[in-house]
Amino acid sequence: AQSVTQLDSQVPVFEEAPVELRCNYSSSVSVYLFWYVQYPNQGLQLLLKYLSGSTLVKGINGFEAEFNKSQTSFHLRKPSVHISDTAEYFCAVLYNFNKFYFGSGTKLNVKP
């Protein structure tokens, strides 16, 4: 069965430190990969997406992610986080242009 796994439910990190949020997906013929951010009491905002081409994708707010087909991963990274990055982050995958799945989410808690 197809799925999206975000192993870390919470990631605490100090301000200005680097962070990596992990996402793994089920192997499939075709995948489109996304990261969304959700601030408290708000909807989801698209951070970045991988459809094809370069495996390193740059998004908004200084985030980037790397598509690794052999490891079926799409980890999200930021070299230096800010307090304002505190939010819930969801990885999502579109499998074979057919079904869209969300991961369970990772709460990023940036401490001063």
Add this chain to the structure above:
Amino acid sequence: DTEVTQTPKHLVMGMTNKKSLKCEQHMGHRAMYWYKQKAKKPPELMFVYSYEKLSINESVPSRFSPECPNSSLLNLHLHALQPEDSALYLCASSQVLQGNGYTFGSGTRLTVV
């Protein structure tokens, strides 16, 4: 215009009330979605409309009734809800069905009392 607008932002309703949630987009997207999100959980798909026709109904109870009057509008009619239906209801749209990225609205926070 690159937004999905949802109204109202907050709604409190009794179990015998009838209310509607509204969603609007002017990006020319032809697929629109309703999601339900409980606290600390990912969004769960409820309904999908493609070219104004209901494409997917994820076994949602009949007390939730979607409507797509035109390509820009999506409604969710609510009737006889239960307290466990309290959640954040999110609308999203994409260029085509299951297109390469959804645009989400900011949601309606629904409380059923």
